[in-house]
Structure formats: structure tokens, C-alpha cells
Amino acid sequence: MTVPELGRLGFGAAGIGNLYKAMDDDVAAATIAAGWDVGLRYFDTAPHYGLGLSERRTGAFLSTKPRDEFVLSTKVGRILESVDNPAGARDTQGFDVPANLVRHWDPSEAGIRRSIEDSLERTGLDRIDIAYLHDPDVYDLDAGIREALPALERLRAEGLVTAIGVGANSADALQACVLGAELDVIMLAGRYSLLEQPAAAGLLPLCLERGVRVVNVGVYNSGLLARPVVPDNANYNYAPAPAPILAKAQALAACCNEFGVELPAAALQFARSHPAVCSVVVGASNAGQITETAARMAADIPPELWTALVARGLLPEGALHG
Template identity: 65%
Template sequence: MNSLDSSLDLDPRRLGKLGFGGAGIGNLYRSIPDGEALATVLAAWDAGIRYFDTAPHYGLGLSEQRLGAVLRDKPRDEFVVSTKVGRLLEANPGGGQDPEGFDVPATTRRVWDFSEKGIRRSIEDSLERLGLGHVDIAYLHDPDVHDLQAGISEALPVLERLRSEGVVKAIGVGINSAEAALECVDAADLDLLMLAGRYTLLEQPGVPLLDRCVERSTGVVSVGAYNSGLLARPDVSEDAHYNYQQAPPDVLARARRLATICRDFGVELPTAALQFPLRHPAVVNVTAGATSPEQVSMNAARMEETVPEELWEALERVGR
């Protein structure tokens, strides 16, 4: 495992406003050809995106492999890459298809492991799949799903040691629960928190958490800004998803109300959704997934659009 200069702390400003999320190129929900996946990563690079996030969980390592196939040919000091620890990939003689939503053959299976040995091995395995000498950021992945207390007492101290050893520049937690995230932020010296879906245009239960992150100097990377696709189109369709399931009628109605307000100000709903998280001072980056070059280009264009302050004020009144 290569060591970095431990004095080289990661400046969150290096992430840029928009990051690239790698779940889609791991064949989340549907298979995409290798060529399309690589073209998508290249489109992100060409759009000026320099922060790339992935995980062993995404496509049983496929996301890391595809991301590395592009990034290993780029100047290493010009981009930031993060991956996650907590799940090891072990051989799976039974085969079949992946049971966790990725359209890939299950030649390996995920095994939870928050131990020091498991975390160090996870990073080594990720580096091999990526074909890189180091990753910049290591997140503990989904401790709220597996064992939050083991994550806090066992895994986070390991990440702190890896940072002090110079193995990674920054550490954090990737999580869905705002309540569990707050426990992690208070328990460890985290550089970053990757928060999924809990501070979006649609809902903001993560506000107290984000306020605490400001106090703790923990930067927040916002993911899930489109709320599983609900806010991803200018018009909210009847079959739109929310929290990876069919959106209930009351949620559809609220999203449509937001879309109408945006339209009144000449702004499309996805543009407001993508930019909204950056209005909180804790949020340093919004990372969005994509499965085609066109989606990357659209995200990049939306992030650069001008949104009138009057729209934010109108949306805030609706939120209240």
C-alpha cells in the first residue's frame, strides 16, 4: 500500500462544485456496454469534472475497473478519486446474478468487514481494480445499514490511522441516515461526509447535521440531489421514483408543485435540484451519477446555469 506525504491534506475546494458518481457505470439497474461507460467517464473529464467517486459495492467492482481504465491515463495530480470501505468482495462459486440491484454476474459476493485487516485489504483491492497508486479519499460505506456502533468504535479509528500514515489524504462516511451521520461526525475527526438524499430541494431533514458539520469543519458531499430520479426531469411523471421505489401520491404532488414554481421563474426543476445543496455552507460538492455522455453534459450545463435569487426565496416559502 503506497503512502502519500501525510502533510498533504485534501483541500475540499479541489473537489469542484460537481462530481461524478460511479454507481451507474457499475450497471446499476441495467447493463451498459463498456464503450458507453468509458465514454461517460471521458465526458465527465471533458466537462471539467475532477472529482470521481466509486465503491467496491458498485457492480461488484465493475465501477472501479471502468473508472480506473480512464483515469489511469490522466495526470494523477489533476483529479481526486474516492472509494469506500466496509464491504469486501469474496469469491462466489454459486454465481448467478447480483442480488443488490446491479446488472452483473455474481462471480463475487459482498462481505461486511469493519476490521482493520478488512479495511486495509479493501483499499488494496480497490487500488488493484482502479490501477492507481493511491486513492485520495476513503469513506466508510453504509455503517447505518450494517452496524453503526462497530463503524464508530472500530472502523473510523482505522481510517484515522490510515490518514495519519499517509495512505489516504482524507476520510469520511458515506451514509443515508442524517441521524446516524451526526453520530459519526461527533465521534471522529472526519474530513468529509457523503450524505445521500437527506438535504435536497424536496426535503431537508439533514439541516441540523449540516449545521454541525460547519461547526466541526467537516465538508459535505451531497449525493442523491434528484431523489432517486423524482427531480431529474422538468416534468414529474406518474411513474417517477422516490427512495428507489414508486413515489407515493403526496410526494409526487409536492415535486410537481416545486416544478411549477421553478417553471414560473424560467428554471427547470432538475437545475434547481442540482444546485440547491450548495446553498448550505457545509456543502462543498454535489456528486451526480450518469450512464451516458449526454447525462454528464446535461448535469454540467445545469450546474452552470444562473438561478435567480427570487426563485430560491419562493422555494423556501413553500418549504416552510
């Protein structure tokens, strides 16, 4: 199983698909350009992100770069279908875009092939390097494993994609997929972070055993770990953080501060520390954010910080790697 070299940090393109708020084309272009300028060469998008807007903006930028100098991943499973929208309704799944398209779950081989063809058309690029089945547990995990994953295996055998995988928020769902197919890579969202590590017990060791690479995303837990100081109104899993979760995040931030480390830098570098993880993918809503993220990934962190986090019960024993 071959996964292209992704680099420690990759660019997540949900933000430039108008996640939560609209973004001008020039701001989107400047944001992804800033990622390129700091050395990022792995770009992840999906039809879901802005009903295709993210794919179009990502492709428009990457089409100006030599094709062999970057890696592009997108997702399959959600087909976009045109609908009439005379009232100008907006998307209801987190993206500030017109609801001129609807997402339709289709795990069939025909649906997977159509999804790849549609993504190629939207990006304007000649190939997709990595294709992930997107959130099968949200729809029908059994059908995803039974239909979509064998279809992806055939696309890989035909050379239509280089590598295949699954992206999900559930460590259990991803583990079932790793056991159910010959995957190259998975995209793990929010389940191996400085705050919590449910993937550490079963999924990540299984990936190491099977040679499946892990792209770690959602490492700030919906923004909870994204700032040096955790506010009392912070969110966790896209909702107000429960008191125990908030208290732990604030304790993590306080410990980091004692060692002169920003919480987001520790969160990024911890997320990359597991030997199964090959890359951490982070989004941005402006150029400054992605530049700051790259600096945090490169920041010096004293080993004593990690030891202190374990000693205070903020990280479990055995959580330190290397």
C-alpha cells in the same frame, strides 16, 4: 483536516458499474470521458458498485490522466469475496453483473486495510485520495464507529489516504459518526435536497462547527427531481412516490417552470447552496446525461425563484444561503 479541492460538481460512478442495467465498456468510457471534458475532476466509486466493475472502469479511464489532476474517492466496509457461480446468477443488489463475488461486511482494521488494497488493485492507481466508510448503518453502526473509523484515522496518519469520511443515507447515522471520530468529509445521500432537508437541523451545522466538509449526493431523490416535468409514476427512495411527496415535487416543478428554470437545475444548485457542502456528486448512464448535468449546474437561476419557493411553503424559512 484537509480535503482536496473537489469542485462544485463531481462524477458518481455507480452508473458505470451497471446500476440497474448493463452498459458496454465503450459507453462507460465515453460517459466518464464526458465528465472529464466538461471539467469534472472529482470521481467517486465503490467496491459495492457492480461488484468492483465501477472501480475497474473508473481506474481504466483515470490511469490515462495525470495523477495530480483529479481526486478519487472509494468506499470501505464491504469486502468482495469470490464465490462459485455455475448457474450464472446475477447480482441482487441493483447491479446488472454476474454474481461471481459477494459483499462481506468487515469493519475491522484488517478488513479496512484489505479493502483499500483491493481497491488499489482494481483501479490500478497509486493512491486513494478519500476513503469513506460505506453505509455502516445498514450493517452495524456501533461497530463502524468503534472499529472502522479508528482504522481509517490510522490509515490517514500513515499517509495511505489523504482524507477519511463516511457515506450514508441517514443524517442521524452520519451525525453519530461526526461526533465519534475526527472525520474530514461525509457523503450525504438524499437528505439535503430541494425536496427535503432533514440534515439541515443538526448534521450540517455540526459539520460547519467541526470543519467537516459535506459531499451531497442523491440530490434528485431517486430520480424524482431529475426531469423538468414530474410524471405521476415517479419514484422516491427507490419505490413509487407516495401521493404527498409526488404532489410536492410536482409543485416544485411548476414553480420552477414559472421562472423559466428546469427542476433538475434548481435541485442541483440548491443542493450545493449550503455553506457546509463542498461538492455535489451526480451519476450518469451516458455521455449526454453528464454534459446536461454540467450545463444545469451552470444555468442562471433568478433569485426570485428561491423567494417564491419559500413563500409557497415549498422550502422552509431559512433555507436560502447566500
